[in-house]
Amino acid sequence: MTNLEIxxxxxxxxxxxxxAEDNPFKVRAYRKAAKxxxxxxxxxxxxxxxxxxxxxxxxxxNLAAKVEELLQTGQCSFLERLKETVPPGLRDILTIPGIGxxxxxxxxxxxxxxxxxxxxxxxxxxxxxxLPGMGSKTELAILRGIDMLKSHQGAALLGIALPxxxxxxxxxxxxxxxxxxxxxxxxxxxKEMVGDVDILVASSQPAVVMQVFAKHPQVKExxxxxxDRTRAITWLGLQLDLxxxxxxxxxxxxHHRTGSSQHNRRLQERAQGMGLxxxxxxxxxxxxxxxxxxxxxxxxxxxxxxxxxxxELREDRGELEAAANGELPHLVSMADIRGDLHMxxxxxxxxxxLPEMVxxxxxxxxxxxxVTDHSxxxxxxxxxxxxxxxxxxxxxxxxNENMEDFRVLAGVEVDILADxxxxxxxxxxxxxxxxxxxxxxxxxxxxxxxTARVEQAVKNPHVDILAHPTGRILGxxxxxxxxxxxxxxxxxxxxxWLEINASPDRxxxxxxxxxxxxxxxxxIAINTDAHDVVRLAEMRYGVLTGRRGWLEKGDVVNTWSLExxxxxxx
DNA sequence: GCCGTTTTCGGCCCGACTGTTTTCAGTCG
Numbered sequence: 107m108t109n110l111e112i113x114x115x116x117x118x119x120x121x122x123x124x125x126a127e128d129n130p131f132k133v134r135a136y137r138k139a140a141k142x143x144x145x146x147x148x149x150x151x152x153x154x155x156x157x158x159x160x161x162x163x164x165x166x167x168n169l170a171a172k173v174e175e176l177l178q179t180g181q182c183s184f185l186e187r188l189k190e191t192v193p194p195g196l197r198d199i200l201t202i203p204g205i206g207x208x209x210x211x212x213x214x215x216x217x218x219x220x221x222x223x224x225x226x227x228x229x230x231x232x233x234x235x236x237l238p239g240m241g242s243k244t245e246l247a248i249l250r251g252i253d254m255l256k257s258h259q260g261a262a263l264l265g266i267a268l269p270x271x272x273x274x275x276x277x278x279x280x281x282x283x284x285x286x287x288x289x290x291x292x293x294x295x296x297k298e299m300v301g302d303v304d305i306l307v308a309s310s311q312p313a314v315v316m317q318v319f320a321k322h323p324q325v326k327e328x329x330x331x332x333x334d335r336t337r338a339i340t341w342l343g344l345q346l347d348l349x350x351x352x353x354x355x356x357x358x359x360x361h362h363r364t365g366s367s368q369h370n371r372r373l374q375e376r377a378q379g380m381g382l383x384x385x386x387x388x389x390x391x392x393x394x395x396x397x398x399x400x401x402x403x404x405x406x407x408x409x410x411x412x413x414x415x416x417x418e419l420r421e422d423r424g425e426l427e428a429a430a431n432g433e434l435p436h437l438v439s440m441a442d443i444r445g446d447l448h449m450x451x452x453x454x455x456x457x458x459x460l461p462e463m464v465x466x467x468x469x470x471x472x473x474x475x476x477v478t479d480h481s482x483x484x485x486x487x488x489x490x491x492x493x494x495x496x497x498x499x500x501x502x503x504x505x506n507e508n509m510e511d512f513r514v515l516a517g518v519e520v521d522i523l524a525d526x527x528x529x530x531x532x533x534x535x536x537x538x539x540x541x542x543x544x545x546x547x548x549x550x551x552x553x554x555x556x557t558a559r560v561e562q563a564v565k566n567p568h569v570d571i572l573a574h575p576t577g578r579i580l581g582x583x584x585x586x587x588x589x590x591x592x593x594x595x596x597x598x599x600x601x602x603w604l605e606i607n608a609s610p611d612r613x614x615x616x617x618x619x620x621x622x623x624x625x626x627x628x629x630i631a632i633n634t635d636a637h638d639v640v641r642l643a644e645m646r647y648g649v650l651t652g653r654r655g656w657l658e659k660g661d662v663v664n665t666w667s668l669e670x671x672x673x674x675x676x
Numbered sequence: 677g678c679c680g681t682t683t684t685c686g687g688c689c690c691g692a693c694t695g696t697t698t699t700c701a702g703t704c705g
Contacts (some may be wrong), residue, residue, distance in 0.1 A: 131688055135677035166678050204694085206703050239702075243695060442696065485690055486705055524692090546705065 107176055109143050109150050111341050115176060116140035119185050122192045124207045139164040142423035145457060145638045193220035195596055202251030203583055204244070208366070212237055214642050226252050247349060258581050261299040262344050263332035265610025265647055268293055270344065271303045275323055281318060283311040285353045285374035290363040290456025294417045296650035298613045299580060306360055312350035319348050335365070344584040358388040360405045368422035376410050376426065409452055418653040438652045440646055442665040448542055448573060448605065448633030449642070450517065454479035457638035460501060468512055468637035474668045476517035476540045477502060481529035484546055485522050499537070512666055515539035519573060523547040526562030535568035540675070544573035560593055564602045570675055571631050572597065573609040574614040581611070592620060598626045601676050603663055608631045620655025629674070631663040
């Protein structure tokens with residue numbers, strides 16, 4: 107059982123305890139432990155074998171016993187018992203923004219509602235507004251929230267799906283019967299959220315491959331099985347599809363299943379125009395039905411007179427025209443990244459110390475980072491007072507004195523207050539090496555006010571980067587209302603950079619907005635916003651989103667040398 | 677439920693915003 111799965115069990119327990127109105131500090135203890143396990147850089151199973159579980163902060167005797175039970179049996183009897191007293195469907199209701207445990211309890215106790223669909227009916231029947239403490243706005247928030255949840259029902263974050271796919275593919279590759287195993291589908295195209303995980307294997311012995319696949323530790327249950335394919339569900343509830351093809355047809359099958367369907371359709375049309383037929387099994391002459399040899403995906407594009415289209419671009423957004431005209435972008439890659447300009451330390455709400463973050467960044471091969479802790483008004487995140495900001499700056503200066511091949515920029519993530527002012531005065535911002543501005547409060551402002559608010563921040567000459575420009579949290583919170591076109595026009599004229607926040611639950615800007623920004627000539631900083639050393643690795647998701655937005659190396663601020671970053675800063 | 681001690685209990689992050697109220701409770705970050 108992985109750290110992720112253990113963390114999920116703890117989170118589920120926390121939610122159910124909260125719904126049962128148990129001791130709030132107990133609830134917090136479970137949440138804290140879930141977070142600790144999630145952010146752990148080592149496998150919990152390994153710590154358990156060593157007998158050092160209790161050394162993890164937040165895990166005591168009780169939770170250590172639950173971890174042990176989970177590792178040994180795959181189950182937690184405490185959770186199972188809890189589910190009998192608290193309807194698990196209430197957890198779904200808890201995910202609606204603006205609806206907390208108290209409201210869920212009222213809804214459950216008064217109306218007997220236990221599922222999202224029952225709640226939706228009640229809200230449409232205007233039954234919610236008559237509950238104590240609720241009104242028509244709550245009812246509307248519920249309907250909106252349910253709409254949002256429905257729109258990505260059963261979908262998983264790329265940050266969950268990609269590591270899972272990589273693990274399964276890696277485990278299949280070691281089998282002697284497997285010639286090749288690859289990720290396909292939307293995961294390979296690096297979509298921010300995916301409905302399922304598709305895996306393709308080249309083998310002449312599908313039965314053996316399918317048998318091993320069905321017993322994979324990530325697989326909870328096999329849903330369906332054919333002669334060459336298996337559909338399974340993972341412990342995290344993700345659908346996992348395996349297809350086994352003969353080695354000779356791997357290339358065309360890989361291409362076909364990578365999609366997208368619109369991209370494939372456009373390719374098929376192009377093939378038809380050339381007297382050819384393209385399908386899952388390969389490329390054929392329409393006249394005599396004779397197959398043309400397809401070794402790899404490259405052959406398909408080449409036969410159709412196109413440059414190879416990277417998977418991230420296969421969305422029918424003009425990539426075929428670009429491929430025909432030799433105008434495909436040379437996409438940015440992880441190897442181009444030289445630094446990370448947004449991260450937190452335990453000076454504010456980060457987990458690790460400043461030297462630990464520096465050391466981790468150096469191990470990643472970076473040449474520079476910016477340390478950007480929260481500003482003073484964000485008290486819950488332990489935002490830095492003016493005194494502590496100055497103090498931290500001194501610590502960073504001393505760190506830099508002892509390093510020759512690495513530079514720490516003294517930055518700050520300054521809050522954009524509700525009225526558009528920044529959380530520190532200009533004379534303070536002026537002293538910083540790098541200033542990131544972002545919104546953390548007052549999300550439910552109308553579009554006009556929010557746009558004006560952010561515009562005011564972008565206009566401030568000390569602000570270098572606008573971070574997570576829409577504030578969305580995938581699957582949990584929609585973007586706030588903001589006119590991004592207007593923000594981008596302003597950013598283009600002021601020379602303010604925009605961020606791709608690489609955290610897999612943000613990916614903000616998204617691929618489409620990134621492309622717009624690129625077309626407007628706005629440099630993009632791909633930042634992790636890491637709160638611990640492990641999450642510095644999330645850079646890859648930001649880079650993948652950048653690739654989906656057609657970004658090239660030169661478009662990305664943190665592929666530049668430190669000298670260039672400093673030179674082009676406002 | 678964890679943690680740390682003034683060691684076996686008592687404390688555990690807090691302020692702003694929203695919608696419901698008519699002075700405040702619930703939610704969120």
